[in-house]
Amino acid sequence: MGVEIRESPVSEDEFAAMERFVHDYLEASVQSEDKGGRMRWYPWHSADYRFNHIRNVIKLSGKIASQEGANTDVTRVAALFHDIAKLEVDQDIHAEEGARIAREYLEIQTDYPSSFVEQVCSAIEDHSYQREITDLPLEARCLIEADILDKIGANGAALMLLRMGYESRTHMDSAEMVERVLERGIEAKKRVRSQTAKDIADRRLKRVRWFKEWLEMEIAGIDTSE
Numbered sequence: 001m002g003v004e005i006r007e008s009p010v011s012e013d014e015f016a017a018m019e020r021f022v023h024d025y026l027e028a029s030v031q032s033e034d035k036g037g038r039m040r041w042y043p044w045h046s047a048d049y050r051f052n053h054i055r056n057v058i059k060l061s062g063k064i065a066s067q068e069g070a071n072t073d074v075t076r077v078a079a080l081f082h083d084i085a086k087l088e089v090d091q092d093i094h095a096e097e098g099a100r101i102a103r104e105y106l107e108i109q110t111d112y113p114s115s116f117v118e119q120v121c122s123a124i125e126d127h128s129y130q131r132e133i134t135d136l137p138l139e140a141r142c143l144i145e146a147d148i149l150d151k152i153g154a155n156g157a158a159l160m161l162l163r164m165g166y167e168s169r170t171h172m173d174s175a176e177m178v179e180r181v182l183e184r185g186i187e188a189k190k191r192v193r194s195q196t197a198k199d200i201a202d203r204r205l206k207r208v209r210w211f212k213e214w215l216e217m218e219i220a221g222i223d224t225s226e
C-alpha cells in the first residue's frame with residue numbers, strides 16, 4: 001500500500017531457461033573442438049568449472065547490485081551470459097562475443113524491452129575492461145567485482161590444490177600454493193570499489209590466510225622458516 005513494487009521483467013522460469021542455454025552452449029563448445037587443443041584437464045578450463053563460476057558470479061553480483069542500488073535483473077542476466085564464449089574464442093574477444101550471443105538470444109527468445117537488452121549487452125561487453133571500474137555503469141561494476149571475488153577465497157584455494165594434483169605435486173607444497181592464492185587475492189581486491197565487494201573480499205581473504213596457517217601448523221614437511 002503506497003509502496004511501489006517494481007515488477008521484475010525476468011521470471012524465474014525465463015532465468016532457468018537462459019541458464020540451460022548457457023550450460024548447453026559451454027558443453028557444446030568443448031565437444032566441438034579438436035582434442036588436445038586446450039588443456040581441458042586444467043581445473044579452470046572445463047565446461048563444468050565455467051558454468052559453476054557463472055553461477056557464483058550471478059549470486060555475488062546480485063548481492064552487490066541489490067546493496068549498491070544497481071538494477072539486479074540487468075546485472076544477473078549479464079552475469080549469466082558474461083563468459084558464455086569463453087571456451088570458444090580467444091580471451092581478448094570473449095566479452096564482445098558473449099554480448100553478441102546474449103543479444104541474439106534475448107532478441108529472439110524473449111520480449112524484454114530493447115533498453116533492457118542494451119544494458120545487459122553493454123555490461124557483458126564491459127566486463128573485460130581493465131582500467132578503473134568507476135568509469136563504467138553500476139551494473140558492469142557489480143559484474144566485474146563479482147568476477148574478481150570468485151577468484152578470491154576458499155574456492156580459489158581448492159582449485160589451486162586440484163591443479164597441484166594434476167601436476168603430481170605433494171601436499172607439502174600446499175601452503176606455498178595457498179599463499180599464492182592469498183597474494184593474488186590481495187592484488188585483485190585492489191580493483192573493487194563498492195563497500196559490499198570489499199567486505200566480501202576481506203572475509204574471503206581471511207579464510208585463505210587461516211587455511212594457509214593451518215596447513216603450516218599441521219604438516220611437518222612444510223618449511224616455515226623464512
Ligand SMILES: [Fe+2]
Pocket residue numbers: 053057082083147
Ligand atoms: Fe568470469
